Amino acid sequence: xxxVPSESLREGFGGLETASSRAVAATPDPAGSRLRRRKAIDxxxxxxxxxxxxxxxxxxxxxxxxxxxxxxxxxxxAAVHEEVTxxxxxxxxxxxxxxxxxxxxxxxxxxxxxxxxxLLVGTFKVALIALIFAVPVAVLGAVFTxxxxxxxxxxxxxxxxxxxxxxxxxxxxxxxLMVLATHLQDLFGLxxxxxTIVAGIGLGLTIVPVIFTLSEDxxxxxxxxxxEAAFALGASRxxxxxxxxxxxxxxxxxxxxxxxxxxxxxxxMIVLMASGNAAILxxxxxLPVRTVPATIAAEMGEVVVGGPHWTVLFVLGVLLLLxxxxxxxxxGWYVRxxxxxxxxxx
Amino acid sequence: xxxxxxxxxxxxxxxxxxxKPPRRAEGRDPSRGPSTLTIKGSDTMVMLAQRQAxxxxxxxxxxxxxVTGGGSGTGIAALINGTTxxxxxxxxxxxxxxxxxxxxRGRPAVEHAVALDGIAIYVHESxxxxxxxxxxxxxxxxxxxxxxxxxxxSPGRITLYSRExxxxxxxxxxxxxxxxxxxxxxxxxxPGTAAVVNAIARDPRGIGFGGIAYGGGVRAxxxxxxxxxxxxxxxxxxxxxxxxxxxxxxxxxxxxEPTGLAAQFLEFALSPEGQQLAEKAGYYPLRPTxxx
Amino acid sequence: MIEAKRxxxxxxxxxxxxxxxxxxxxxxxxxxxxxxxxxxxxQLSWEFLTQPPRDGMTAGGIFPAIFGTVxxxxxxxxxxxxxxxxxxxxxxxxxxxxxxxxxxxxxxxxxxxxxxxxxxxxxGLGFFIQFVGRGIDSWFFGGEVVWxxxxxxxxxxxxxxxxxxxxxxxxxxxxRTVPRENREAALALGCTPFExxxxxxxxxxxxxxxxxxxxxxxxxxxxxxxxxxxxxAYFLPYLPTHPTDQFMHLGYxxxxxxxxxxxxxxxxxxxxxTVLVLLLVTAALNGLAVWLRYRLRRTNP
Numbered sequence: 001x002x003x004v005p006s007e008s009l010r011e012g013f014g015g016l017e018t019a020s021s022r023a024v025a026a027t028p029d030p031a032g033s034r035l036r037r038r039k040a041i042d043x044x045x046x047x048x049x050x051x052x053x054x055x056x057x058x059x060x061x062x063x064x065x066x067x068x069x070x071x072x073x074x075x076x077x078a079a080v081h082e083e084v085t086x087x088x089x090x091x092x093x094x095x096x097x098x099x100x101x102x103x104x105x106x107x108x109x110x111x112x113x114x115x116x117x118x119l120l121v122g123t124f125k126v127a128l129i130a131l132i133f134a135v136p137v138a139v140l141g142a143v144f145t146x147x148x149x150x151x152x153x154x155x156x157x158x159x160x161x162x163x164x165x166x167x168x169x170x171x172x173x174x175x176x177l178m179v180l181a182t183h184l185q186d187l188f189g190l191x192x193x194x195x196t197i198v199a200g201i202g203l204g205l206t207i208v209p210v211i212f213t214l215s216e217d218x219x220x221x222x223x224x225x226x227x228e229a230a231f232a233l234g235a236s237r238x239x240x241x242x243x244x245x246x247x248x249x250x251x252x253x254x255x256x257x258x259x260x261x262x263x264x265x266x267x268x269m270i271v272l273m274a275s276g277n278a279a280i281l282x283x284x285x286x287l288p289v290r291t292v293p294a295t296i297a298a299e300m301g302e303v304v305v306g307g308p309h310w311t312v313l314f315v316l317g318v319l320l321l322l323x324x325x326x327x328x329x330x331x332g333w334y335v336r337x338x339x340x341x342x343x344x345x346x
Numbered sequence: 347x348x349x350x351x352x353x354x355x356x357x358x359x360x361x362x363x364x365x366k367p368p369r370r371a372e373g374r375d376p377s378r379g380p381s382t383l384t385i386k387g388s389d390t391m392v393m394l395a396q397r398q399a400x401x402x403x404x405x406x407x408x409x410x411x412x413v414t415g416g417g418s419g420t421g422i423a424a425l426i427n428g429t430t431x432x433x434x435x436x437x438x439x440x441x442x443x444x445x446x447x448x449x450x451r452g453r454p455a456v457e458h459a460v461a462l463d464g465i466a467i468y469v470h471e472s473x474x475x476x477x478x479x480x481x482x483x484x485x486x487x488x489x490x491x492x493x494x495x496x497x498x499x500s501p502g503r504i505t506l507y508s509r510e511x512x513x514x515x516x517x518x519x520x521x522x523x524x525x526x527x528x529x530x531x532x533x534x535x536x537p538g539t540a541a542v543v544n545a546i547a548r549d550p551r552g553i554g555f556g557g558i559a560y561g562g563g564v565r566a567x568x569x570x571x572x573x574x575x576x577x578x579x580x581x582x583x584x585x586x587x588x589x590x591x592x593x594x595x596x597x598x599x600x601x602x603e604p605t606g607l608a609a610q611f612l613e614f615a616l617s618p619e620g621q622q623l624a625e626k627a628g629y630y631p632l633r634p635t636x637x638x
Numbered sequence: 639m640i641e642a643k644r645x646x647x648x649x650x651x652x653x654x655x656x657x658x659x660x661x662x663x664x665x666x667x668x669x670x671x672x673x674x675x676x677x678x679x680x681q682l683s684w685e686f687l688t689q690p691p692r693d694g695m696t697a698g699g700i701f702p703a704i705f706g707t708v709x710x711x712x713x714x715x716x717x718x719x720x721x722x723x724x725x726x727x728x729x730x731x732x733x734x735x736x737x738x739x740x741x742x743x744x745x746x747x748x749x750x751x752x753x754x755x756x757x758x759x760x761x762g763l764g765f766f767i768q769f770v771g772r773g774i775d776s777w778f779f780g781g782e783v784v785w786x787x788x789x790x791x792x793x794x795x796x797x798x799x800x801x802x803x804x805x806x807x808x809x810x811x812x813x814r815t816v817p818r819e820n821r822e823a824a825l826a827l828g829c830t831p832f833e834x835x836x837x838x839x840x841x842x843x844x845x846x847x848x849x850x851x852x853x854x855x856x857x858x859x860x861x862x863x864x865x866x867x868x869x870x871a872y873f874l875p876y877l878p879t880h881p882t883d884q885f886m887h888l889g890y891x892x893x894x895x896x897x898x899x900x901x902x903x904x905x906x907x908x909x910x911x912t913v914l915v916l917l918l919v920t921a922a923l924n925g926l927a928v929w930l931r932y933r934l935r936r937t938n939p
Binding site: 389390392393396399400412413414415417420423424429536537538539540541543544547559562 | 695875876893894896897902
């Protein structure tokens with residue numbers, strides 16, 4: 001019944017209008033003016049509703065516009081160019097005399113250094129660790145819950161996942177910082193207590209619910225007759241889940257993973273509290289890491305309004321926005337592919 | 347059904363209310379009169395200013411002092427725009443900001459030192475290193491000394507902690523100890539002194555710096571100005587006497603020489619009572635010679 | 639025979655493996671909750687909930703943070719619920735599902751839901767404070783900064799934009815549960831489409847809409863990153879009473895105490911207490927929404 005009512009209602013409205021115009025002709029004037037007023041209200045309401053419904057579009061447009069507006073001086077302002085240009089942010093710079101060019105993020109310095117690469121590598125690195133932790137847990141959990149588990153287990157797991165999704169990220173960050181980091185350091189004998197792995201696992205905890213829920217949706221979207229066909233061929237429940245349902249749902253699960261990756265890149269409080277925040281250009285997961293969102297959060301509060309540093313932080317915001325929108329779009333594309341695949345085979 | 351109607355009414359009221367967002371500022375009257383003073387700025391100095399404000403209000407009934415944080419940048423911006431009488435800053439004001447104050451307020455920004463902040467060097471309590479010289483600290487933070495055994499400790503790679511690069515403590519340490527060289531990129535910047543202490547209490551190979559803090563598991567390392575001088579532990583005596591080498595002043599700024607309530611408050615802040623309150627907030631009183 | 643054995647073995651292995659996924663999820667959740675409850679529960683007391691912090695946040699309570707959080711999400715709700723509900727009404731009751739404008743709105747909602755919360759913070763700073771706030775100041779206050787600085791109103795509007803998708807999605811789901819016949823009956827009796835919506839559809843969808851509002855409140859109460867530079871204060875000696883006041887906030891308070899306090903050991907119990915309160919508030923709201931939705935689905939199959 002989804003989507004259908006509006007269509008048929010519209011036809012209903014049409015019929016109604018002719019009926020009421022006949023009524024206008026038959027009744028004396030006062031009732032007619034009341035009807036006119038009611039119809040005017042109806043028309044006004046339609047306009048107002050359409051107008052207010054555009055808020056979401058306006059919001060997205062304004063977010064782009066105003067982030068770009070604050071980031072724009074990076075291209076045009078001479079005052080900003082004294083400290084930083086887009087080229088200096090992208091390419092390695094000979095920051096110190098007599099030394100080869102390198103990447104560095106050190107905005108408060110005699111020569112402020114604003115290389116993007118350490119932050120970008122850090123952001124991807126920590127999001128990857130989050131995926132490595134979250135994907136097996138969430139996807140396997142979703143398969144188990146939707147295909148194998150008895151109903152009673154399902155009724156425990158699903159609210160538990162919702163509860164996990166509802167834990168504020170600052171609380172998770174706190175937990176990782178105060179408790180988890182020490183245990184992990186003792187367990188693996190790491191040099192750095194706050195490092196990429198610790199922050200990645202914290203991030204993983206926030207994206208487990210995202211991946212779990214979307215994967216479960218994808219699995220339940222697989223038509224029941226697929227399973228019945230497998231059972232008829234003598235496959236067990238587990239076998240069916242592994243060889244039939246999981247492959248059929250794979251684009252949806254992939255969409256969930258991509259969306260989870262996007263979320264992990266944009267998450268702020270956990271990495272701010274538990275990642276060590278050192279801007280090191282390295283793929284080593286045992287080192288501390290500084291991500292784009294954590295950099296914005298840590299540095300925005302004290303910078304000079306409208307200055308070069310402020311502009312650079314907004315450039316980081318634009319970059320983060322584009323990256324996450326890109327991953328969102330990719331995820332949406334896979335969801336459509338899932339629908340096509342499941343719809344196409346029927 | 348009645349419940350649902352109630353919910354609908356609630357939603358309708360919300361809808362109505364949202365149509366008229368309160369866009370008029372009756373509360374913040376710019377001409378508040380002389381009995382109100384606003385202090386705005388550095389989050390790290392909020393506690394200091396707040397304690398002094400409470401005592402000041404107690405001594406001057408009928409006077410109201412509002413203290414808010416938001417960051418040094420926020421406070422200075424407010425000073426530029428005239429929404430605060432006093433701006434607190436954990437970093438010195440930039441030349442461009444001073445120029446803006448002059449331009450917008452027609453008076454130069456005036457700096458008032460109100461307290462001393464001793465920057466302690468923290469290590470894990472089990473760390474056997476007896477003391478460090480300023481030069482050793484510098485080389486450790488530049489990444490030129492990488493192992494504790496090089497400075498008389500037990501072998502182990504040094505883990506570096508600092509404060510966030512937006513903080514005044516970071517800027518001061520960089521200038522005074524690192525002589526404006528850059529930190530080793532492996533330095534982990536943390537958002538506050540508590541975070542530094544917390545990190546080092548859990549890291550036997552860690553070293554960090556920050557304001558005076560109390561916490562188990564760490565100790566403040568004695569610091570030597572150079573090879574030949576004595577190792578000094580940060581304390582009330584050593585910081586105020588100037589023998590402890592790493593300390594800085596904390597500032598409050600006004601646009602032009604302070605008048606009226608702002609002048610009274612700054613006078614109170616520098617009085618023995620005000621200075622004692624600074625000590626309670628984790629800072630040190632100014633040396634007598636600093637009191638102008 | 640061997641084939642069958644291997645088959646069964648691999649089956650069991652997969653079942654165990656996938657089951658362990660669930661175990662890890664439940665285990666992590668239990669670990670977090672137990673740690674926070676064990677350390678935080680002894681701290682909860684009437685004083686803790688009703689007193690302001692004292693002695694540099696090493697003593698006293700967290701009342702201003704609770705008050706600020708409640709006020710923040712209240713303002714946010716006032717802004718987001720009408721807009722979200724109306725958008726959902728447009729999408730579900732007025733627009734054809736395949737109309738380009740409806741698809742554009744759906745795309746915007748989908749993207750809005752995926753934008754990182756810190757970007758909303760930047761947006762609040764760049765749009766609400768620097769543009770709207772400064773605009774009001776230069777038009778009505780001759781350039782004096784009243785609205786163009788971090789404030790309660792800007793933080794709550796920022797959060798309203800962030801939670802808009804939550805309300806829209808929940809409301810659409812609620813509208814779907816209202817049988818088509820009810821609308822048609824209203825129209826047949828001579829209602830205009832708006833009257834049918836106002837008198838029949840919306841009242842019947844109200845519990846579902848309420849669920850969405852509660853979910854939005856729960857999300858809004860827990861978000862910290864968007865309010866970092868749009869209005870949250872480290873410490874305030876007074877309670878916010880005006881839209882341009884700054885405010886204290888539970889999430890920000892946790893962040894501040896975990897990183898800034900001068901006395902780590904003395905702060906720790908308060909810190910755990912604050913975390914517990916924040917967790918209880920968001921979990922209770924979430925639980926309420928889940929329960930409402932569950933009841934709703936049962937009564938409207």
